[in-house]
Amino acid sequence: MAKTVVLVTGAGGQIGTVLIAALRKLHGNMNVIASDLHPMESNGPFELIDVTSSVRIAEVIRKYKVTQIYHLAALLSSKGEANIDLTWRINFISYQNILALAQEHGISKLFFPSTIGVYGPTTPRIMTPQNASFIPSTVYGISKMTGELWGEYYRNRYGLDVRSLRFPGVISYEVIPHGGTTDFAVEIFFAAKREGHYISYLKEDTRLPMIYMPDVINATLKLMHAEQEDISTSMGYNLASFSLSPREVYEEIKKHLPELTIAYQPDARQKIADSWTETTDDSLARSDWGWQPEFSMSEMTIDMLKNVQV
Ligand code: SER
Numbered sequence: 260m261a262k263t264v265v266l267v268t269g270a271g272g273q274i275g276t277v278l279i280a281a282l283r284k285l286h287g288n289m290n291v292i293a294s295d296l297h298p299m300e301s302n303g304p305f306e307l308i309d310v311t312s313s314v315r316i317a318e319v320i321r322k323y324k325v326t327q328i329y330h331l332a333a334l335l336s337s338k339g340e341a342n343i344d345l346t347w348r349i350n351f352i353s354y355q356n357i358l359a360l361a362q363e364h365g366i367s368k369l370f371f372p373s374t375i376g377v378y379g380p381t382t383p384r385i386m387t388p389q390n391a392s393f394i395p396s397t398v399y400g401i402s403k404m405t406g407e408l409w410g411e412y413y414r415n416r417y418g419l420d421v422r423s424l425r426f427p428g429v430i431s432y433e434v435i436p437h438g439g440t441t442d443f444a445v446e447i448f449f450a451a452k453r454e455g456h457y458i459s460y461l462k463e464d465t466r467l468p469m470i471y472m473p474d475v476i477n478a479t480l481k482l483m484h485a486e487q488e489d490i491s492t493s494m495g496y497n498l499a500s501f502s503l504s505p506r507e508v509y510e511e512i513k514k515h516l517p518e519l520t521i522a523y524q525p526d527a528r529q530k531i532a533d534s535w536t537e538t539t540d541d542s543l544a545r546s547d548w549g550w551q552p553e554f555s556m557s558e559m560t561i562d563m564l565k566n567v568q569v
Contacts, residue, residue: 269332271295310353338438339399350402373495376400425495427468463506485548
């Protein structure tokens, strides 16, 4: 069997930082190539890659004889609205190029992170089905939905093994996310420990689906190691864990830090959040490859408070 050599784009981001460590544990440090637009610390091979350059990605694939790609590089929903052309190029054109390169270089598996951002105002808000009306309202959502469709096309036309998850807002303590609409669920933990006060940019009762980082890693690795015949779609699988609003996470943290205070000053991100949904039906992920989250909101809160460094 050919040796597994993994390339991860956007390795310095919120998910990449943690996923790199998990992949290196599995495949060995030297067999996981971290890449990012900016230099980063890496206990294995690292390459500077601007994902908008297909030539550069091809160079790295050839240099290391890459067999699998995790294409994490992306701009998130809120930041994406500030530069829609760049967001389209980073989030979609780069992925279109990577699909073509994967096909050309015989890549055996490709991972594409999708998002709850593919949902839109016409999507059912409660227990959002795997397939529904998805008319995203941000360029981030449009680029991810288009990416999902292209992955499915490559699977059907060329048999490319593309796997994807619609991630909820990701909560973690290692790297603070920037430019997303779900960032409040991370920021509040840092603010709680640092200032004892948080100003939420969303209204108190805006509930969004969330997931804790260890479950992100579990889901990704479980999906990528499932048998190919168990994967019934290359569209992003709906993935649910827990949902929370700014007030709910505030009250949960307050159980441990009773001094914490909060204020609500909704900004432009409120409109994006309002176009997303509250809970998702992830029964396909559960039945296809056995998805099961481990962390509840209260377990996540305890673990975050233990680990957040300010
Ligand atoms: N965390 C992302 C965002 O808020 C959603 O996938 O943009």
